[in-house]
Amino acid sequence: MKAVVYYGPYDIRTETRPIPQIQSPSDVIIKVKYSGLCGTDLHSYRGHIKGPVDTIIGHEFLGTISEVGKDVTKFKVGDDVLSTFTIQCGQCWYCKHGYSGQCDVTNTFGKVGLDGGQAEYVRVPYAENTLIKKPSSNDGVDDSIYVLMADIFITGYFGVKKIRDFFAQKSAEGVAIQQARDTTILQIGAGPVGLCGLRILKHFGFEKVVVVDGVDSRLQEATKLGAYKTVNYITNPDDLAKIITNDTNNIGFDAVLECVGAKSAQRTAYEAVRRNGFISSLGMGHDELPFNGLECYLKNINISFGRCHAWSLFAEALEIFEQLKSDFTDFIDYKASIDDSKSAFELFDKQKVKKVVFDLTL
Structure with missing residues:
Protein backbone atom coordinates (compact mmCIF):
# COMPACT_ATOMS: atom_id res chain seq x y z
CA MET A 1 0.00 0.00 0.00
CA LYS A 2 0.97 3.67 -0.26
CA ALA A 3 1.57 5.58 2.97
CA VAL A 4 2.91 8.94 4.16
CA VAL A 5 5.99 8.40 6.33
CA TYR A 6 7.78 10.87 8.63
CA TYR A 7 11.59 10.95 8.56
CA GLY A 8 12.38 14.27 10.19
CA PRO A 9 11.59 18.00 10.08
CA TYR A 10 10.28 18.92 6.61
CA ASP A 11 11.03 15.38 5.42
CA ILE A 12 7.74 13.69 4.49
CA ARG A 13 7.69 10.89 1.93
CA THR A 14 5.05 8.79 0.24
CA GLU A 15 6.30 5.21 0.26
CA THR A 16 5.16 1.67 -0.35
CA ARG A 17 4.57 -0.20 2.90
CA PRO A 18 3.06 -3.62 3.75
CA ILE A 19 -0.70 -3.66 4.34
CA PRO A 20 -1.18 -3.97 8.12
CA GLN A 21 -2.40 -7.24 9.59
CA ILE A 22 -4.56 -8.13 12.59
CA GLN A 23 -2.26 -8.35 15.64
CA SER A 24 -4.80 -8.62 18.45
CA PRO A 25 -8.34 -10.04 18.68
CA SER A 26 -9.67 -6.51 19.29
CA ASP A 27 -8.15 -5.10 16.07
CA VAL A 28 -9.78 -4.18 12.80
CA ILE A 29 -8.20 -3.19 9.50
CA ILE A 30 -9.70 -0.21 7.69
CA LYS A 31 -9.41 0.60 4.02
CA VAL A 32 -9.06 4.36 4.26
CA LYS A 33 -11.23 6.65 2.15
CA TYR A 34 -10.22 10.06 3.46
CA SER A 35 -7.41 11.16 5.76
CA GLY A 36 -6.86 14.65 7.10
CA LEU A 37 -3.74 16.70 7.63
CA CYS A 38 -4.00 18.30 11.07
CA GLY A 39 -2.28 21.31 12.58
CA THR A 40 -0.88 18.99 15.24
CA ASP A 41 1.08 17.23 12.49
CA LEU A 42 2.98 20.47 11.96
CA HIS A 43 4.54 20.35 15.44
CA SER A 44 6.79 17.47 14.42
CA TYR A 45 6.94 18.56 10.77
CA ARG A 46 8.47 21.87 11.86
CA GLY A 47 10.74 20.19 14.39
CA HIS A 48 9.09 21.78 17.43
CA ILE A 49 8.74 18.34 18.99
CA LYS A 50 10.52 15.08 18.27
CA GLY A 51 8.64 13.25 15.55
CA PRO A 52 7.99 9.53 15.08
CA VAL A 53 10.79 8.70 12.63
CA ASP A 54 10.00 5.94 10.10
CA THR A 55 6.32 5.95 11.15
CA ILE A 56 3.19 6.33 9.03
CA ILE A 57 1.57 9.55 10.22
CA GLY A 58 -1.97 10.94 10.37
CA HIS A 59 -4.67 10.71 13.02
CA GLU A 60 -7.77 11.91 11.14
CA PHE A 61 -9.33 9.27 8.92
CA LEU A 62 -12.44 7.33 7.98
CA GLY A 63 -13.04 4.35 5.79
CA THR A 64 -14.48 0.88 5.38
CA ILE A 65 -13.66 -2.14 7.51
CA SER A 66 -11.83 -4.79 5.50
CA GLU A 67 -10.95 -7.26 8.29
CA VAL A 68 -12.01 -7.80 11.91
CA GLY A 69 -10.37 -9.53 14.88
CA LYS A 70 -12.16 -12.47 16.47
CA ASP A 71 -13.26 -10.52 19.56
CA VAL A 72 -14.90 -7.72 17.56
CA THR A 73 -18.70 -8.02 17.58
CA LYS A 74 -19.90 -4.43 17.02
CA PHE A 75 -18.52 -4.20 13.48
CA LYS A 76 -18.32 -6.35 10.39
CA VAL A 77 -16.47 -6.26 7.10
CA GLY A 78 -18.00 -3.59 4.87
CA ASP A 79 -19.05 -1.19 7.65
CA ASP A 80 -18.22 2.47 7.03
CA VAL A 81 -16.66 3.87 10.21
CA LEU A 82 -15.21 7.00 11.76
CA SER A 83 -12.24 6.92 14.11
CA THR A 84 -11.17 8.99 17.07
CA PHE A 85 -7.60 10.30 16.88
CA THR A 86 -6.64 8.18 19.90
CA ILE A 87 -7.02 4.56 20.89
CA GLN A 88 -8.43 3.62 24.30
CA CYS A 89 -9.25 0.38 26.07
CA GLY A 90 -12.71 1.26 27.39
CA GLN A 91 -12.04 -0.71 30.58
CA CYS A 92 -9.67 1.30 32.79
CA TRP A 93 -10.77 3.79 35.47
CA TYR A 94 -10.24 6.77 33.15
CA CYS A 95 -12.28 5.32 30.29
CA LYS A 96 -15.11 4.35 32.62
CA HIS A 97 -15.23 7.82 34.19
CA GLY A 98 -15.28 9.87 31.00
CA TYR A 99 -11.57 10.67 30.73
CA SER A 100 -10.60 8.48 27.78
CA GLY A 101 -7.79 10.85 26.79
CA GLN A 102 -5.93 9.57 29.85
CA CYS A 103 -6.59 5.87 29.20
CA ASP A 104 -3.93 3.57 30.67
CA VAL A 105 -2.99 2.28 27.19
CA THR A 106 -3.85 5.28 25.03
CA ASN A 107 -1.80 6.34 22.05
CA THR A 108 -2.38 8.67 19.12
CA PHE A 109 -2.43 7.40 15.56
CA GLY A 110 0.75 8.41 13.77
CA LYS A 111 2.87 8.55 16.91
CA VAL A 112 5.63 6.25 18.13
CA GLY A 113 4.31 2.70 18.33
CA LEU A 114 1.11 3.24 16.33
CA ASP A 115 1.05 3.79 12.58
CA GLY A 116 -1.40 6.41 11.41
CA GLY A 117 -4.08 6.82 8.82
CA GLN A 118 -2.39 8.74 6.01
CA ALA A 119 -2.26 5.44 4.17
CA GLU A 120 -4.44 3.17 2.09
CA TYR A 121 -4.98 0.87 5.08
CA VAL A 122 -4.66 1.29 8.85
CA ARG A 123 -4.79 -1.09 11.80
CA VAL A 124 -7.10 0.07 14.61
CA PRO A 125 -6.48 -1.49 18.05
CA TYR A 126 -9.30 -1.58 20.62
CA ALA A 127 -11.66 -1.07 17.72
CA GLU A 128 -14.89 -1.21 19.72
CA ASN A 129 -13.70 1.74 21.83
CA THR A 130 -12.09 3.68 19.00
CA LEU A 131 -14.53 3.48 16.07
CA ILE A 132 -18.13 4.45 15.51
CA LYS A 133 -20.30 3.71 12.49
CA LYS A 134 -20.61 6.57 10.06
CA PRO A 135 -24.08 8.10 10.18
CA SER A 136 -26.29 7.43 7.19
CA SER A 137 -27.61 10.60 5.59
CA ASN A 138 -28.91 11.83 2.27
CA ASP A 139 -27.98 15.48 2.76
CA GLY A 140 -25.55 15.57 -0.15
CA VAL A 141 -22.57 16.56 2.02
CA ASP A 142 -19.36 14.80 0.95
CA ASP A 143 -18.20 12.16 3.44
CA SER A 144 -14.75 13.77 3.58
CA ILE A 145 -16.31 16.27 6.01
CA TYR A 146 -16.13 13.57 8.70
CA VAL A 147 -12.35 13.91 8.99
CA LEU A 148 -13.23 16.95 11.12
CA MET A 149 -14.86 14.65 13.66
CA ALA A 150 -11.69 12.64 14.25
CA ASP A 151 -9.97 15.49 16.05
CA ILE A 152 -10.61 19.15 15.31
CA PHE A 153 -14.37 19.31 15.77
CA PHE A 305 -5.45 22.25 29.99
CA GLY A 306 -5.27 18.92 28.27
CA ARG A 307 -5.91 16.58 25.41
CA CYS A 308 -9.48 15.95 24.36
CA HIS A 309 -11.28 12.91 25.78
CA ALA A 310 -12.40 12.07 22.26
CA TRP A 311 -13.98 8.67 22.81
CA SER A 312 -15.86 9.76 25.93
CA LEU A 313 -17.37 12.72 24.08
CA PHE A 314 -17.68 11.29 20.59
CA ALA A 315 -21.36 10.38 20.53
CA GLU A 316 -22.61 13.72 21.88
CA ALA A 317 -20.23 15.71 19.69
CA LEU A 318 -21.27 13.76 16.60
CA GLU A 319 -24.93 14.56 17.28
CA ILE A 320 -24.08 18.27 17.22
CA PHE A 321 -21.80 17.85 14.21
CA GLU A 322 -24.67 16.39 12.21
CA GLN A 323 -26.60 19.61 12.85
CA LEU A 324 -23.71 21.91 11.95
CA LYS A 325 -21.71 20.10 9.26
CA SER A 326 -23.32 22.00 6.40
CA ASP A 327 -21.58 25.12 7.74
CA PHE A 328 -18.23 23.46 7.02
CA THR A 329 -18.83 22.38 3.42
CA ASP A 330 -16.17 24.78 2.11
CA PHE A 331 -13.84 24.14 5.03
CA ILE A 332 -11.84 21.49 3.20
CA ASP A 333 -10.33 23.56 0.44
CA TYR A 334 -7.58 21.23 -0.74
CA LYS A 335 -7.94 17.55 -1.59
CA ALA A 336 -4.75 15.78 -2.54
CA SER A 337 -3.61 12.43 -3.79
CA ILE A 338 -1.50 10.54 -1.28
CA ASP A 339 1.31 10.76 -3.85
CA ASP A 340 1.33 14.55 -3.34
CA SER A 341 2.05 14.47 0.40
CA LYS A 342 5.17 16.63 0.19
CA SER A 343 3.46 19.52 -1.58
CA ALA A 344 0.32 19.17 0.60
CA PHE A 345 2.37 19.55 3.78
CA GLU A 346 4.21 22.55 2.33
CA LEU A 347 0.99 24.33 1.38
CA PHE A 348 -0.55 23.67 4.79
CA ASP A 349 2.60 24.72 6.64
CA LYS A 350 2.68 28.04 4.75
CA GLN A 351 -1.04 28.64 5.50
CA LYS A 352 -1.89 28.72 1.80
CA VAL A 353 -4.78 26.31 2.40
CA LYS A 354 -7.19 25.91 5.31
CA LYS A 355 -7.64 22.16 5.48
CA VAL A 356 -5.98 19.35 3.56
CA VAL A 357 -7.60 15.97 3.02
CA PHE A 358 -5.91 13.08 1.28
CA ASP A 359 -8.47 11.41 -0.97
CA LEU A 360 -7.64 7.69 -1.04
CA THR A 361 -10.48 7.03 -3.48
CA LEU A 362 -8.53 8.74 -6.28
Whole structure:
Protein backbone atom coordinates (compact mmCIF):
# COMPACT_ATOMS: atom_id res chain seq x y z
CA MET A 1 0.00 0.00 0.00
CA LYS A 2 0.97 3.67 -0.26
CA ALA A 3 1.57 5.58 2.97
CA VAL A 4 2.91 8.94 4.16
CA VAL A 5 5.99 8.40 6.33
CA TYR A 6 7.78 10.87 8.63
CA TYR A 7 11.59 10.95 8.56
CA GLY A 8 12.38 14.27 10.19
CA PRO A 9 11.59 18.00 10.08
CA TYR A 10 10.28 18.92 6.61
CA ASP A 11 11.03 15.38 5.42
CA ILE A 12 7.74 13.69 4.49
CA ARG A 13 7.69 10.89 1.93
CA THR A 14 5.05 8.79 0.24
CA GLU A 15 6.30 5.21 0.26
CA THR A 16 5.16 1.67 -0.35
CA ARG A 17 4.57 -0.20 2.90
CA PRO A 18 3.06 -3.62 3.75
CA ILE A 19 -0.70 -3.66 4.34
CA PRO A 20 -1.18 -3.97 8.12
CA GLN A 21 -2.40 -7.24 9.59
CA ILE A 22 -4.56 -8.13 12.59
CA GLN A 23 -2.26 -8.35 15.64
CA SER A 24 -4.80 -8.62 18.45
CA PRO A 25 -8.34 -10.04 18.68
CA SER A 26 -9.67 -6.51 19.29
CA ASP A 27 -8.15 -5.10 16.07
CA VAL A 28 -9.78 -4.18 12.80
CA ILE A 29 -8.20 -3.19 9.50
CA ILE A 30 -9.70 -0.21 7.69
CA LYS A 31 -9.41 0.60 4.02
CA VAL A 32 -9.06 4.36 4.26
CA LYS A 33 -11.23 6.65 2.15
CA TYR A 34 -10.22 10.06 3.46
CA SER A 35 -7.41 11.16 5.76
CA GLY A 36 -6.86 14.65 7.10
CA LEU A 37 -3.74 16.70 7.63
CA CYS A 38 -4.00 18.30 11.07
CA GLY A 39 -2.28 21.31 12.58
CA THR A 40 -0.88 18.99 15.24
CA ASP A 41 1.08 17.23 12.49
CA LEU A 42 2.98 20.47 11.96
CA HIS A 43 4.54 20.35 15.44
CA SER A 44 6.79 17.47 14.42
CA TYR A 45 6.94 18.56 10.77
CA ARG A 46 8.47 21.87 11.86
CA GLY A 47 10.74 20.19 14.39
CA HIS A 48 9.09 21.78 17.43
CA ILE A 49 8.74 18.34 18.99
CA LYS A 50 10.52 15.08 18.27
CA GLY A 51 8.64 13.25 15.55
CA PRO A 52 7.99 9.53 15.08
CA VAL A 53 10.79 8.70 12.63
CA ASP A 54 10.00 5.94 10.10
CA THR A 55 6.32 5.95 11.15
CA ILE A 56 3.19 6.33 9.03
CA ILE A 57 1.57 9.55 10.22
CA GLY A 58 -1.97 10.94 10.37
CA HIS A 59 -4.67 10.71 13.02
CA GLU A 60 -7.77 11.91 11.14
CA PHE A 61 -9.33 9.27 8.92
CA LEU A 62 -12.44 7.33 7.98
CA GLY A 63 -13.04 4.35 5.79
CA THR A 64 -14.48 0.88 5.38
CA ILE A 65 -13.66 -2.14 7.51
CA SER A 66 -11.83 -4.79 5.50
CA GLU A 67 -10.95 -7.26 8.29
CA VAL A 68 -12.01 -7.80 11.91
CA GLY A 69 -10.37 -9.53 14.88
CA LYS A 70 -12.16 -12.47 16.47
CA ASP A 71 -13.26 -10.52 19.56
CA VAL A 72 -14.90 -7.72 17.56
CA THR A 73 -18.70 -8.02 17.58
CA LYS A 74 -19.90 -4.43 17.02
CA PHE A 75 -18.52 -4.20 13.48
CA LYS A 76 -18.32 -6.35 10.39
CA VAL A 77 -16.47 -6.26 7.10
CA GLY A 78 -18.00 -3.59 4.87
CA ASP A 79 -19.05 -1.19 7.65
CA ASP A 80 -18.22 2.47 7.03
CA VAL A 81 -16.66 3.87 10.21
CA LEU A 82 -15.21 7.00 11.76
CA SER A 83 -12.24 6.92 14.11
CA THR A 84 -11.17 8.99 17.07
CA PHE A 85 -7.60 10.30 16.88
CA THR A 86 -6.64 8.18 19.90
CA ILE A 87 -7.02 4.56 20.89
CA GLN A 88 -8.43 3.62 24.30
CA CYS A 89 -9.25 0.38 26.07
CA GLY A 90 -12.71 1.26 27.39
CA GLN A 91 -12.04 -0.71 30.58
CA CYS A 92 -9.67 1.30 32.79
CA TRP A 93 -10.77 3.79 35.47
CA TYR A 94 -10.24 6.77 33.15
CA CYS A 95 -12.28 5.32 30.29
CA LYS A 96 -15.11 4.35 32.62
CA HIS A 97 -15.23 7.82 34.19
CA GLY A 98 -15.28 9.87 31.00
CA TYR A 99 -11.57 10.67 30.73
CA SER A 100 -10.60 8.48 27.78
CA GLY A 101 -7.79 10.85 26.79
CA GLN A 102 -5.93 9.57 29.85
CA CYS A 103 -6.59 5.87 29.20
CA ASP A 104 -3.93 3.57 30.67
CA VAL A 105 -2.99 2.28 27.19
CA THR A 106 -3.85 5.28 25.03
CA ASN A 107 -1.80 6.34 22.05
CA THR A 108 -2.38 8.67 19.12
CA PHE A 109 -2.43 7.40 15.56
CA GLY A 110 0.75 8.41 13.77
CA LYS A 111 2.87 8.55 16.91
CA VAL A 112 5.63 6.25 18.13
CA GLY A 113 4.31 2.70 18.33
CA LEU A 114 1.11 3.24 16.33
CA ASP A 115 1.05 3.79 12.58
CA GLY A 116 -1.40 6.41 11.41
CA GLY A 117 -4.08 6.82 8.82
CA GLN A 118 -2.39 8.74 6.01
CA ALA A 119 -2.26 5.44 4.17
CA GLU A 120 -4.44 3.17 2.09
CA TYR A 121 -4.98 0.87 5.08
CA VAL A 122 -4.66 1.29 8.85
CA ARG A 123 -4.79 -1.09 11.80
CA VAL A 124 -7.10 0.07 14.61
CA PRO A 125 -6.48 -1.49 18.05
CA TYR A 126 -9.30 -1.58 20.62
CA ALA A 127 -11.66 -1.07 17.72
CA GLU A 128 -14.89 -1.21 19.72
CA ASN A 129 -13.70 1.74 21.83
CA THR A 130 -12.09 3.68 19.00
CA LEU A 131 -14.53 3.48 16.07
CA ILE A 132 -18.13 4.45 15.51
CA LYS A 133 -20.30 3.71 12.49
CA LYS A 134 -20.61 6.57 10.06
CA PRO A 135 -24.08 8.10 10.18
CA SER A 136 -26.29 7.43 7.19
CA SER A 137 -27.61 10.60 5.59
CA ASN A 138 -28.91 11.83 2.27
CA ASP A 139 -27.98 15.48 2.76
CA GLY A 140 -25.55 15.57 -0.15
CA VAL A 141 -22.57 16.56 2.02
CA ASP A 142 -19.36 14.80 0.95
CA ASP A 143 -18.20 12.16 3.44
CA SER A 144 -14.75 13.77 3.58
CA ILE A 145 -16.31 16.27 6.01
CA TYR A 146 -16.13 13.57 8.70
CA VAL A 147 -12.35 13.91 8.99
CA LEU A 148 -13.23 16.95 11.12
CA MET A 149 -14.86 14.65 13.66
CA ALA A 150 -11.69 12.64 14.25
CA ASP A 151 -9.97 15.49 16.05
CA ILE A 152 -10.61 19.15 15.31
CA PHE A 153 -14.37 19.31 15.77
CA ILE A 154 -14.42 17.15 18.85
CA THR A 155 -11.41 19.00 20.29
CA GLY A 156 -13.24 22.28 19.75
CA TYR A 157 -16.29 20.75 21.42
CA PHE A 158 -14.15 19.61 24.36
CA GLY A 159 -12.86 23.14 24.94
CA VAL A 160 -16.25 24.82 24.54
CA LYS A 161 -18.04 22.28 26.72
CA LYS A 162 -15.74 23.13 29.62
CA ILE A 163 -16.65 26.81 29.26
CA ARG A 164 -20.36 26.04 28.99
CA ASP A 165 -20.29 23.72 32.00
CA PHE A 166 -18.34 26.24 34.10
CA PHE A 167 -20.91 29.00 33.62
CA ALA A 168 -23.84 26.59 33.86
CA GLN A 169 -23.02 25.89 37.50
CA LYS A 170 -26.01 26.70 39.69
CA SER A 171 -26.19 29.31 42.40
CA ALA A 172 -27.83 28.63 45.76
CA GLU A 173 -31.11 29.72 44.16
CA GLY A 174 -30.72 27.09 41.43
CA VAL A 175 -29.99 29.60 38.66
CA ALA A 176 -26.99 29.38 36.34
CA ILE A 177 -24.25 31.71 37.55
CA GLN A 178 -24.09 33.32 34.11
CA GLN A 179 -26.15 32.97 30.93
CA ALA A 180 -24.39 32.24 27.64
CA ARG A 181 -25.81 35.33 25.96
CA ASP A 182 -24.30 37.54 28.69
CA THR A 183 -20.87 35.90 28.65
CA THR A 184 -17.95 37.62 26.91
CA ILE A 185 -15.45 35.25 25.34
CA LEU A 186 -12.07 35.80 23.78
CA GLN A 187 -10.98 33.11 21.33
CA ILE A 188 -7.28 33.02 20.51
CA GLY A 189 -6.63 31.24 17.23
CA ALA A 190 -8.85 30.79 14.18
CA GLY A 191 -7.27 27.75 12.64
CA PRO A 192 -9.35 24.63 12.00
CA VAL A 193 -9.87 23.81 15.69
CA GLY A 194 -10.63 27.42 16.49
CA LEU A 195 -13.21 27.78 13.73
CA CYS A 196 -14.94 24.60 14.87
CA GLY A 197 -14.87 25.90 18.43
CA LEU A 198 -16.37 29.21 17.35
CA ARG A 199 -19.27 27.53 15.57
CA ILE A 200 -19.93 25.38 18.64
CA LEU A 201 -19.86 28.47 20.89
CA LYS A 202 -22.49 30.04 18.68
CA HIS A 203 -24.51 26.81 18.77
CA PHE A 204 -24.59 26.99 22.56
CA GLY A 205 -25.81 30.60 22.51
CA PHE A 206 -22.60 32.52 23.21
CA GLU A 207 -23.06 35.77 21.30
CA LYS A 208 -20.10 37.96 22.23
CA VAL A 209 -17.12 36.01 20.93
CA VAL A 210 -14.07 38.06 19.93
CA VAL A 211 -11.63 36.11 17.74
CA VAL A 212 -7.92 36.93 17.51
CA ASP A 213 -5.58 35.61 14.81
CA GLY A 214 -2.82 36.87 12.54
CA VAL A 215 -4.24 35.61 9.23
CA ASP A 216 -6.93 37.73 7.59
CA SER A 217 -8.49 34.84 5.66
CA ARG A 218 -9.06 32.98 8.91
CA LEU A 219 -10.63 36.04 10.49
CA GLN A 220 -12.93 36.37 7.49
CA GLU A 221 -14.06 32.79 8.08
CA ALA A 222 -14.60 33.61 11.75
CA THR A 223 -16.83 36.52 10.77
CA LYS A 224 -18.88 34.24 8.52
CA LEU A 225 -19.29 31.79 11.40
CA GLY A 226 -20.62 34.47 13.72
CA ALA A 227 -17.72 36.15 15.50
CA TYR A 228 -18.83 39.30 17.34
CA LYS A 229 -15.58 41.06 16.48
CA THR A 230 -12.21 39.99 15.06
CA VAL A 231 -8.69 41.26 15.69
CA ASN A 232 -5.58 40.79 13.59
CA TYR A 233 -2.96 41.00 16.31
CA ILE A 234 -0.20 41.58 13.72
CA THR A 235 -1.67 44.51 11.79
CA ASN A 236 -3.76 45.95 14.63
CA PRO A 237 -1.94 45.07 17.85
CA ASP A 238 -3.83 47.64 19.99
CA ASP A 239 -7.35 46.57 19.04
CA LEU A 240 -7.73 43.89 21.70
CA ALA A 241 -6.95 46.33 24.50
CA LYS A 242 -9.54 48.73 23.07
CA ILE A 243 -12.17 45.99 23.01
CA ILE A 244 -11.43 45.08 26.63
CA THR A 245 -11.88 48.75 27.56
CA ASN A 246 -14.99 49.43 25.51
CA ASP A 247 -16.82 46.10 25.48
CA THR A 248 -16.05 44.73 28.95
CA ASN A 249 -15.79 48.01 30.89
CA ASN A 250 -12.10 47.21 31.35
CA ILE A 251 -12.98 44.14 33.43
CA GLY A 252 -11.74 41.56 30.96
CA PHE A 253 -13.36 38.60 29.28
CA ASP A 254 -15.40 36.11 31.27
CA ALA A 255 -13.70 33.23 29.46
CA VAL A 256 -10.92 32.57 26.98
CA LEU A 257 -10.78 29.69 24.51
CA GLU A 258 -7.06 29.37 23.77
CA CYS A 259 -6.47 27.30 20.60
CA VAL A 260 -2.78 27.94 19.87
CA GLY A 261 -0.56 26.69 22.69
CA ALA A 262 2.24 29.23 22.20
CA LYS A 263 3.53 31.08 25.27
CA SER A 264 2.40 34.39 23.79
CA ALA A 265 -1.16 33.07 23.34
CA GLN A 266 -1.24 31.70 26.88
CA ARG A 267 0.00 35.00 28.28
CA THR A 268 -2.61 36.92 26.28
CA ALA A 269 -5.26 34.59 27.70
CA TYR A 270 -4.08 35.28 31.24
CA GLU A 271 -3.98 39.04 30.76
CA ALA A 272 -7.32 39.26 28.94
CA VAL A 273 -9.46 37.12 31.25
CA ARG A 274 -11.21 38.86 34.14
CA ARG A 275 -10.54 38.00 37.77
CA ASN A 276 -12.27 34.72 38.65
CA GLY A 277 -12.62 34.04 34.94
CA PHE A 278 -12.10 30.76 33.09
CA ILE A 279 -9.42 29.78 30.56
CA SER A 280 -9.98 26.69 28.42
CA SER A 281 -6.64 25.95 26.80
CA LEU A 282 -6.69 23.56 23.83
CA GLY A 283 -3.37 24.50 22.25
CA MET A 284 -0.62 21.90 22.51
CA GLY A 285 1.96 23.83 24.51
CA HIS A 286 5.60 22.75 24.68
CA ASP A 287 7.16 25.42 26.90
CA GLU A 288 7.01 26.62 30.47
CA LEU A 289 3.85 28.53 31.32
CA PRO A 290 4.16 32.32 30.91
CA PHE A 291 2.57 32.99 34.30
CA ASN A 292 3.32 31.66 37.76
CA GLY A 293 1.37 30.27 40.66
CA LEU A 294 1.23 33.56 42.55
CA GLU A 295 -0.25 35.37 39.55
CA CYS A 296 -2.95 32.72 39.23
CA TYR A 297 -3.60 32.84 42.97
CA LEU A 298 -3.95 36.61 43.11
CA LYS A 299 -6.27 36.70 40.08
CA ASN A 300 -8.30 33.62 41.09
CA ILE A 301 -7.82 32.12 37.67
CA ASN A 302 -9.73 28.97 36.72
CA ILE A 303 -7.81 27.17 33.97
CA SER A 304 -8.07 23.83 32.23
CA PHE A 305 -5.45 22.25 29.99
CA GLY A 306 -5.27 18.92 28.27
CA ARG A 307 -5.91 16.58 25.41
CA CYS A 308 -9.48 15.95 24.36
CA HIS A 309 -11.28 12.91 25.78
CA ALA A 310 -12.40 12.07 22.26
CA TRP A 311 -13.98 8.67 22.81
CA SER A 312 -15.86 9.76 25.93
CA LEU A 313 -17.37 12.72 24.08
CA PHE A 314 -17.68 11.29 20.59
CA ALA A 315 -21.36 10.38 20.53
CA GLU A 316 -22.61 13.72 21.88
CA ALA A 317 -20.23 15.71 19.69
CA LEU A 318 -21.27 13.76 16.60
CA GLU A 319 -24.93 14.56 17.28
CA ILE A 320 -24.08 18.27 17.22
CA PHE A 321 -21.80 17.85 14.21
CA GLU A 322 -24.67 16.39 12.21
CA GLN A 323 -26.60 19.61 12.85
CA LEU A 324 -23.71 21.91 11.95
CA LYS A 325 -21.71 20.10 9.26
CA SER A 326 -23.32 22.00 6.40
CA ASP A 327 -21.58 25.12 7.74
CA PHE A 328 -18.23 23.46 7.02
CA THR A 329 -18.83 22.38 3.42
CA ASP A 330 -16.17 24.78 2.11
CA PHE A 331 -13.84 24.14 5.03
CA ILE A 332 -11.84 21.49 3.20
CA ASP A 333 -10.33 23.56 0.44
CA TYR A 334 -7.58 21.23 -0.74
CA LYS A 335 -7.94 17.55 -1.59
CA ALA A 336 -4.75 15.78 -2.54
CA SER A 337 -3.61 12.43 -3.79
CA ILE A 338 -1.50 10.54 -1.28
CA ASP A 339 1.31 10.76 -3.85
CA ASP A 340 1.33 14.55 -3.34
CA SER A 341 2.05 14.47 0.40
CA LYS A 342 5.17 16.63 0.19
CA SER A 343 3.46 19.52 -1.58
CA ALA A 344 0.32 19.17 0.60
CA PHE A 345 2.37 19.55 3.78
CA GLU A 346 4.21 22.55 2.33
CA LEU A 347 0.99 24.33 1.38
CA PHE A 348 -0.55 23.67 4.79
CA ASP A 349 2.60 24.72 6.64
CA LYS A 350 2.68 28.04 4.75
CA GLN A 351 -1.04 28.64 5.50
CA LYS A 352 -1.89 28.72 1.80
CA VAL A 353 -4.78 26.31 2.40
CA LYS A 354 -7.19 25.91 5.31
CA LYS A 355 -7.64 22.16 5.48
CA VAL A 356 -5.98 19.35 3.56
CA VAL A 357 -7.60 15.97 3.02
CA PHE A 358 -5.91 13.08 1.28
CA ASP A 359 -8.47 11.41 -0.97
CA LEU A 360 -7.64 7.69 -1.04
CA THR A 361 -10.48 7.03 -3.48
CA LEU A 362 -8.53 8.74 -6.28
